[in-house]
Each structure stands twice: as structure tokens, then as C-alpha cells.
């Protein structure tokens with residue numbers, strides 16, 4: 344009986360650690376990938392945004408098409 348309780352306790356502990364580990368694993372990537380991506384600055388308003396979300400025109404980056412148009 345004591346062994347069974349111990350086995351259950353070990354199982355619960357292992358499951359709890361695994362859950363915590365997975366949580367920390369899934370929580371870490373977003374800021375890392377965000378920092379790894381090139382950040383560019385809008386030439387119009389100066390806001391920083393990922394390069395993939397920016398609009399590029401003649402070597403300058405813009406946060407939106409509107410700012411791209413306003414600049415030119």
C-alpha cells in the first residue's frame with residue numbers, strides 16, 4: 344500500500360515537473376524570436392517594428408502604408 348502511494352506521488356511529481364517544464368519552454372520562444380528578428384524604425388514616426396511587418400520604399404522602412412505615402 345505504501346509503495347502504491349509512493350508510485351502515485353512520483354507519477355504526480357513527474358507530471359507536475361513536465362508540465363512546468365513545457366510551460367517554461369513554450370513561454371520562452373516568443374521574446375527570443377522577437378529579438379532575433381530584425382527590428383526596423385519607421386522613417387516617418389520613428390516607431391520600431393519587425394522587418395517582416397514593415398513597408399519598404401527606397402531603402403527606408405515604414406510602419407504602415409499610410410506613413411509610406413505621407414513621407415513621399
Ligand SMILES: [Zn+2]
Pocket residue numbers: 385386387388389390405406407410
Ligand atoms: Zn510610422
